[in-house]
Each structure stands twice: as C-alpha cells, then as structure tokens.
Amino acid sequence: xxxxxxxxxxxxxxxxxxxxxxxxxxxxxxxxxxxxxxxxxxxxxxxxxxxxxxxxxxxxxxxxxxxxxxxxxxxxxxxxxxxxxxxxxxxxxxxxxxxxxxxxxxxxxxxxxxxxxxxxxxxxxxxxxxxxxxxxxxxxxxxxxxxxxxxxxxxxxxxxxxxxxxxxxxxxxxxxxxxxxxxxxxxxxxxxxxxxxxxxxxxxxxxxxxxxxxxxxxxxxxxxxxxxxxxxxxxxxxxxxxxxxxxxxxxxxxxxxxxxxxxxxxxxxxxxxxxxxxxxxxxxxxxxxxxxxxxxxxxxxxxxxxxxxxxxxxxxxxxxxx
Amino acid sequence: xxxxxxxxxxxxxxxxxxxxxxxxxxxxxxxxxxxxxxxxxxxxxxxxxxxxxxxxxxxxxxxxxxxxxxxxxxxxxxxxxxxxxxxxxxxxxxxxxxxxxxxxxxxxxxxxxxxxxxxxxxxxxxxxxxxxxxxxxxxxxxxxxxxxxxxxxxxxxxxxxxxxxxxxxxxxxxxxxxxxxxxxxxxxxxxxxxxxxxxxxxxxxxxxxxxxxxxxxxxxxxxxxxxxxxxxxxxxxxxxxxxxxxxxxxxxxxxxxxxxxxxxxxxxxxxxxxxxxxxxxxxxxxxxxxxxxxxxxxxxxxxxxxxxxxxxxxxxxxxxxxxxxxxxxxxxxxxxxxxxxxxxxxxxxxxxxxxxxxxxxxxxxxxxxxxxxxxxxxxxxxxxxxxxxxx
Numbered sequence: 094x095x096x097x098x099x100x101x102x103x104x105x106x107x108x109x110x111x112x113x114x115x116x117x118x119x120x121x122x123x124x125x126x127x128x129x130x131x132x133x134x135x136x137x138x139x140x141x142x143x144x145x146x147x148x149x150x151x152x153x154x155x156x157x158x159x160x161x162x163x164x165x166x167x168x169x170x171x172x173x174x175x176x177x178x179x180x181x182x183x184x185x186x187x188x189x190x191x192x193x194x195x196x197x198x199x200x201x202x203x204x205x206x207x208x209x210x211x212x213x214x215x216x217x218x219x220x221x222x223x224x225x226x227x228x229x230x231x232x233x234x235x236x237x238x239x240x241x242x243x244x245x246x247x248x249x250x251x252x253x254x255x256x257x258x259x260x261x262x263x264x265x266x267x268x269x270x271x272x273x274x275x276x277x278x279x280x281x282x283x284x285x286x287x288x289x290x291x292x293x294x295x296x297x298x299x300x301x302x303x304x305x306x307x308x309x310x311x312x313x314x315x316x317x318x319x320x321x322x323x324x325x326x327x328x329x330x331x332x333x334x335x336x337x338x339x340x341x342x343x344x345x346x347x348x349x350x351x352x353x354x355x356x357x358x359x360x361x362x363x364x365x366x367x368x369x370x371x372x373x374x375x376x377x378x379x380x381x382x383x384x385x386x387x388x389x390x391x392x393x394x395x396x397x398x399x400x401x402x403x404x405x406x407x408x409x410x411x412x413x414x415x
Numbered sequence: 416x417x418x419x420x421x422x423x424x425x426x427x428x429x430x431x432x433x434x435x436x437x438x439x440x441x442x443x444x445x446x447x448x449x450x451x452x453x454x455x456x457x458x459x460x461x462x463x464x465x466x467x468x469x470x471x472x473x474x475x476x477x478x479x480x481x482x483x484x485x486x487x488x489x490x491x492x493x494x495x496x497x498x499x500x501x502x503x504x505x506x507x508x509x510x511x512x513x514x515x516x517x518x519x520x521x522x523x524x525x526x527x528x529x530x531x532x533x534x535x536x537x538x539x540x541x542x543x544x545x546x547x548x549x550x551x552x553x554x555x556x557x558x559x560x561x562x563x564x565x566x567x568x569x570x571x572x573x574x575x576x577x578x579x580x581x582x583x584x585x586x587x588x589x590x591x592x593x594x595x596x597x598x599x600x601x602x603x604x605x606x607x608x609x610x611x612x613x614x615x616x617x618x619x620x621x622x623x624x625x626x627x628x629x630x631x632x633x634x635x636x637x638x639x640x641x642x643x644x645x646x647x648x649x650x651x652x653x654x655x656x657x658x659x660x661x662x663x664x665x666x667x668x669x670x671x672x673x674x675x676x677x678x679x680x681x682x683x684x685x686x687x688x689x690x691x692x693x694x695x696x697x698x699x700x701x702x703x704x705x706x707x708x709x710x711x712x713x714x715x716x717x718x719x720x721x722x723x724x725x726x727x728x729x730x731x732x733x734x735x736x737x738x739x740x741x742x743x744x745x746x747x748x749x750x751x752x753x754x755x756x757x758x759x760x761x762x763x764x765x766x767x768x769x770x771x772x773x774x775x776x777x778x779x780x781x782x783x784x785x786x787x788x789x790x791x792x793x794x795x796x797x798x799x800x801x802x803x804x805x806x
Contacts, residue, residue: 310467311500315579316488316517326513330504 159387165377170384177388187389189364190372193278194348197368200282201289201347206339208286209293210332214324216294217301227298231291238288242356245284246271249357277358277366284353289346293339300335304328341404348397369393417478417491417586417619418443419464424473426459433459435643437473446613446620450630451640452666457623458591460640464621465494465589478586488517490587493580497592499572501564501579508547508560511578515543518583550582570601577609581616588613590622594629606632627667631655639663661785664707670739672779673708673751685778688724689746693775696788704788707779710739713753713771715760723772726751731763742769 159177163170181187216226233241248255251269260267270280308327312318317326351370354360360367360375367375373393377386419441426434433456441447449457462468464475466487475482482490493514501510516525524536531540551557554574564572573593580588593609594602610633613620624630630637631651639646639654639662647659658664664672679698680686687706698704719725726744740753740763753771755763763769780788 305498305500307496307498307500308502310462310465311494311496311502311579313467313487314465314492314494315514317513318486318488319522321522322517326502330502333504 155387155390158383159391161384163383165381165383173384177384178392180385181388181392186364186367187372190360190367190369193364193366194368197278197282197285197350198344198347200279201285202340202344204282204286205289205293205343206336208290209339210297210336212290213294213297213301214328217298227295230294233288234291238352239356241288242284242353245353246357249280271357272362274362274365277362281350281353281357281366284357285347285350288353289343293343296335296339297332300332301328304331337405341401344400344404345397348393348400369396418445419587419619419621420474420476421460421464422474422476424460424463424470424475426456426463426468426470433643434463434470437643437645439638439645439648441619441621443478444617444619446610446622446633446635448622448624448630448634448637449640450624450627450637450666452625455640456643457625457638457640461494461589461591461621461623464587465492466490467494491585492587492589493583493585494589494591495573495576495580495593497595499564499576499593499596501572501575503564506561506563507551507556507567507575507578508544510564510575511547511550511560511582512543514579514583515546519543546582547578550578553581554578569597570605573597573605577612581612586618588616588618588620590620592624593622595624595626602626602629609633627669631667639666641666657787658707658779659787661705661707661781661787664779664781668709670710670752670754673710675706675708675747675749675751676703677706678703687747688726688744688751690722690724692722692773692778694778694780695775696780698780698788704783705781705785707781708751708773709777709779710752710754712773712777713751713755714774715755716770716772719770722775723770724751725768725770728763728765728767728769730765733757738763740769742771 158170160172160174161170162173162176212226212230216223247253249257249270251257251267251272254270256270257267268276270276304327308331309323312323312326315326317323349370350368351374354366354368354371355374358366360371369389370393373386373389376382376389419439421437421439421441424434424437425432437456437460449460451457459468463470464477466482466485470483477490477492487494502513505513519539519542520530520536524530524533524539526533530536548557548560551560554577556571556574556578559567559571559575564575567575573596576593590609594605597605606629609620609622613633622629622633631654634651636648637651637654638648639660641662647654647663649657654663655667658667661674665674675687677685677687679700679702680691681700682697683693683695684691685694685706694706713724716723724744726742726747728740728742729750730741732739732741734757736757738755738757738760740755740760741750742753743750753769755771782788
C-alpha cells in the first residue's frame with residue numbers, strides 16, 4: 094500500500110513542477126503561459142486520472158466507510174463517528190493481530206536480509222554454477238504464493254508430512270506445526286523468509302557487482318585483507334543503499350502477508366497467527382463488517398506509512414550514496 | 416634500503432601475454448616512470464609489484480627481500496590508484512587512518528563503539544590521530560578531515576589518497592595514473608606536488624602513466640613499454656633525444672616526430688625529399704631505412720642549398736613562441752611538421768615556399784625492424800631479418 098503511496102509522491106512531482114513554472118513566469122504574455130499550462134495538465138492527465146480513480150477515490154471511500162456502520166452489500170449506511178476506531182482499540186483480536194504482525198516482521202526482515210546477503214556472498218565467492226544457484230534461490234519469489242503455501246502444507250502435515258518424517262528419522266521431537274499456538278507464527282515467518290530470500294539475494298548480488306574492485310585492492314594494500322576486514326571495510330558499507338532498499342521492500346511485503354495465512358492457518362489456532370491484512374479481509378468480507386474492517390485498514394495504512402518514513406529517514410543518514 | 420629488483424617477470428591473462436620476460440632494477444630513492452599506451456602491461460607490472468597480481472614466472476625483490484607470495488600489506492609498499500579508491504563511507508580522517516588502524520589495532524580493538532574502551536586501544540588511537548593530522552597538515556587538507564570523499568574536489572581527493580599512502584611511511588610508493596582524472600591545470604599543479612613529495616620523502620617511487628609530459632617532468636628514469644616489453648630504460652632527456660626504437664621515438668614528443676623512408680645514396684649521404692643530407696652512420700649504399708626528424712630539428716633557411724629541404728606550406732599553427740608549420744616537401748608523398756621559432760622565422764603563410772635545413776646530428780636513423788642505427792652500427796643492404804612496415 095505504501096509502495097503505491099511512493100508512486101503517488103513521485104507522480105505528483107511533475108504537477109508541482111508545472112505549477113512552479115507557471116508561478117515563475119507570471120511576467121510572460123498571458124496567452125503563452127496559459128498555453129503552457131494546458132500542455133502541462135494534458136501531459137499529466139492520464140497519470141492523474143488513474144491515480145484519482147484507482148487510489149485517491151478508494152482511500153476516500155475507505156475513510157467514509159470507517160466512520161459508518163456499513164455492512165458489506167447493504168444498501169444503506171449511517172455515520173457512527175469514531176465508534177469503529179474505539180472498537181478496534183479495545184478489541185483483543187485486533188491487538189493480537191497487531192502484535193503478531195510486528196513479531197512476524199521482526200523475524201522476517203532480519204532473517205531475509207542476513208540469509209540473502211550470506212547466500213549472495215557465497216554465490217559470488219565461487220565461480221561455478223552461479224546461474225543455477227541464483228535460479229534455485231530465486232524460484233520461491235517467482236512462484237505463485239498460493240501454490241507454494243499448499244506445498245508447505247503438505248510438507249508440514251503432522252502425520253504424512255516430510256518435515257515430521259525427517260525429524261522422527263533423526264530422533265528429534267515432532268510437532269503439529271500449523272496447529273500449535275507456539276509454532277504457527279514462527280513457521281509462517283520461516284516460509285516468509287524462504288519466499289523473500291531470493292529477491293534479497295538477487296539485489297545483493299547486483300550490489301556486490303557494482304562495488305569497484307579498486308576498493309578491495311586498496312583494502313588489501315592498507316592491510317584489510319582478512320575476509321572479515323574486507324567485509325567490514327568495503328562490502329557491507331558499500332551495500333548500504335541496496336540494504337536499505339531490501340529492508341524497506343521486505344518489511345512492506347512482510348506487513349502485507351496474506352496468502353500463506355489464508356491457506357495454512359486461517360489466523361489460528363485462536364488468534365495466534367492472525368495478522369493485520371488477514372484481519373481486514375476477514376472482518377470486511379467474511380463477517381461483512383465493512384466499517385470495522387475499514388477502520389483497521391486505516392490503522393494499518395498509518396502504521397505502514399509511518400514505518401516507511403521512519404525507516405527511510407533513519408537509514409538515509411547512515412547510508413552512503415555514490 | 417628499498418631498491419627494487421624485478422627479474423624475468425612474465426604474466427599472461429588466459430591466452431593473452433601481458434608481460435614478456437621483464438627485468439629491471441630500481442635504485443633506492445629513485446623516481447621511475449612506466450610509460451606506455453594503454454594495454455602495454457605497465458599497470459599489470461605495478462600491480463605485481465604491489466602484490467595485487469601474481470606473476471607467472473620471475474621474481475620481485477623489495478629492499479633486498481624476495482617478496483614473491485608475500486601479501487600486499489607485508490611488502491611495505493603503498494599505492495595510489497587512478498580512481499583514488501577512497502572508502503566513500505568514511506571521513507577523510509578515517510580514510511587516512513585505516514592503514515594504521517589495520518596494523519596497530521587488534522580486530523577486537525577495531526570494533527565500532529566498544530573497541531575504543533578495550534584495554535590498550537586508547538593510547539594507540541590517539542597516536543594514530545596525531546599522525547593523521549600531521550599527514551593532513553603536510554598535504555594541506557587538515558580542514559577537510561571530517562568531510563566525506565564525495566564532498567571533495569578531484570584534487571582534494573587525490574591528496575587524501577596520497578595521505579593514506581604516506582601516513583605509514585612506506586619504503587616504496589606505487590602510483591597508477593594518479594593524475595589522469597584531473598583537469599589539465601590541476602594536473603600540472605599536482606605534478607609539481609608529487610615531485611616535491613618525492614624529494615621530501617626520499618623514498619622509491621614507481622609511477623605509471625601514459626602521459627609523456629608527466630614522465631618527462633617527474634622521473635629520474637623512464638621505462639617506455641609497449642606490448643608487454645620494455646623498449647628503453649633511460650633518463651627522460653636520453654629517451655627523447657636518443658631513442659632506441661622507432662616506437663619510443665614516435666611515442667614521445669609533441670608534435671609527433673616526422674618519419675621518412677629514405678635510401679642511402681652513398682656512405683654518409685642520404686636521399687631525402689630531393690635533397691642530400693649527411694648522416695653520421697655507416698649504412699651500405701642502396702639500402703632502405705627510416706629517418707626520424709624531430710619537428711624542432713628543422714631550422715628556417717633563407718635559400719635552398721645543400722642540405723636544405725624545400726616544400727610548400729600547407730598549414731601554419733601559431734603557438735606563441737613557436738610556429739608549427741605543416742609543409743609538403745618536393746619529391747615526398749607525405750607532409751612534414753617543422754617547429755620553428757616565431758622570432759627567427761619571418762611571417763610564414765599558407766601556400767608559400769619554405770626552405771628548412773636539418774642538422775645531421777639530429778637525424779635519427781632506424782632500420783627496417785624499427786631499431787635505431789647509431790653512428791657506429793652498420794646496416795647490411797641485404798638484411799636477413801623480416802621487414803616490417805612502419806607506415
């Protein structure tokens with residue numbers, strides 16, 4: 094959702110540019126500036142129309158619904174003020190969903206970034222079968238999430254699943270992974286990491302390729318020739334911009350997790366694996382409480398936008414762009 | 416003592432041979448320049464000296480110690496890269512301090528935040544700070560220590576790169592085209608600073624460039640390289656005035672040396688552009704060879720006469736104190752360039768007839784293989800060596 098917000102701000106720039114140009118050209122003949130303004134608006138019109146229809150109007154719609162008692166499919170509604178928001182705040186289901194989302198993101202983002210970086214470094218350090226390794230790790234990201242989730246369900250099946258069979262063969266304890274309150278969310282996080290790993294890896298590999306080799310040579314001459322020193326002196330700092338991008342994109346994808354929950358756990362057992370997007374869906378389209386769902390959606394939007402801004406600002410300071 | 420001895424170095428990248436059996440000895444404190452066009456192997460040789468590349472065969476000694484297989488940081492060499500290779504995320508101070516931190520602090524002491532509080536790291540760190548600021552002051556960049564490389568101009572970055580190299584007092588400085596990313600004016604200024612740095616530090620410098628002006632002005636000796644071979648090793652004046660090889664003569668000098676195919680008429684007298692010029696080498700009559708004439712070897716003459724070349728002026732370039740005159744000599748297919756003194760040559764215009772004389776001791780004679788033929792050498796009219804074209 095916030096990705097589309099970014100798109101909005103990017104697309105909004107030309108419009109500001111046109112406005113700025115107009116105001117700075119007041120002294121020019123009026124007909125000329127009018128002509129230019131017409132052109133400006135004509136050029137941004139297609140993007141503007143799509144944005145308004147596909148983004149601004151739905152957002153306005155969500156706000157309107159959030160302040161109403163509208164039921165999905167009902168032909169009438171009445172405004173109830175902040176009642177939906179009050180209900181959201183005092184609802185334990187929502188609180189559990191919020192905490193689950195935060196915990197899930199806190200597991201998926203570091204897991205994905207570290208594993209992606211590690212695999213990228215391993216692939217880059219060897220010369221054989223690079224394309225194969227890259228493809229193997231990128232596959233989960235390309236594949237349909239739903240199909241992958243169904244495969245995971247089979248793997249994690251308590252009696253016939255490969256995971257439990259393997260653990261039993263090794264003499265390790267088995268579990269009913271998706272039906273146990275303590276394991277459901279971590280298992281979803283592992284699947285989330287597995288899905289996003291390839292994406293992070295490909296970006297890190299591109300980042301690694303763009304590091305000037307001269308820097309490694311300089312590090313060698315300067316005495317930073319141990320792999321750990323090379324990593325700390327050159328590789329990690331030079332991957333700063335890529336890392337920031339990976340962290341933001343993976344965090345947003347983690348916040349928006351829906352398919353694996355819908356297929357594997359349905360948010361259960363209890364509320365133990367319910368996350369915000371799933372809550373919005375369930376409240377709006379299963380329980381038909383569109384007003385309540387819209388209120389959760391607004392809270393969700395606010396959190397995601399705030400996190401994006403915070404992340405971009407705090408990481409911008411420590412990231413070097415060439 | 417930090418002289419360098421290079422013995423029979425060969426290097427190939429795949430099927431491409433980059434260095435063919437290069438041997439060279441560099442004296443302690445010498446400023447030696449490796450000069451040549453791109454792809455001649457000069458940078459590879461420098462990287463082998465630094466330990467960044469490993470030679471296929473041969474041996475390198477630095478300061479009397481064989482350093483084959485020794486890592487770059489243990490060779491006591493510092494390198495300035497063409498791109499400067501500054502760490503963009505570190506401040507200028509941190510860039511200059513890095514070689515010292517790597518050598519004097521343990522890995523734990525280099526850790527961010529906690530490293531400073533580990534036992535023993537405090538005094539070492541303040542010692543490093545003192546040396547960094549001393550180096551920065553010597554280079555006039557003390558006010559830039561807190562900046563990042565991205566905020567510096569080209570010349571300032573270059574100084575930081577030099578600072579990072581000199582802060583640990585290496586025995587040998589290796590410089591890989593350090594001035595090629597600067598604009599022309601700054602290049603001249605930094606050239607003088609490097610020369611000054613060399614005389615202040617008194618250590619051995621090995622400098623790689625494709626710019627003949629840098630090589631001529633900076634070096635004690637110049638190595639002219641071409642296709643992985645050293646064509647000539649000599650002081651700059653000698654490289655220019657007394658080249659061993661036609662490729663050396665052509666690479667140095669601006670405007671480029673005139674190369675004219677000629678035939679020996681009789682011993683000591685050569686046919687050139689319809690005029691008989693005396694040359695100081697004994698070549699069998701009738702044999703063909705190439706004569707090199709530097710543009711400044713021509714002198715304006717009032718009349719034609721023996722030893723005077725006549726031609727019509729094609730173009731004149733005024734360079735202030737000198738004139739570059741392009742003229743078509745009678746009886747020669749190619750134009751020649753003469754560099755005449757603006758004072759001594761009167762007003763020369765396009766299309767007029769020009770007479771120029773050449774001093775015989777300034778004629779450089781090369782055989783058909785491109786090797787120089789000096790006064791005492793004798794070139795057989797029926798050379799058995801394969802004939803190469805030097806068009």
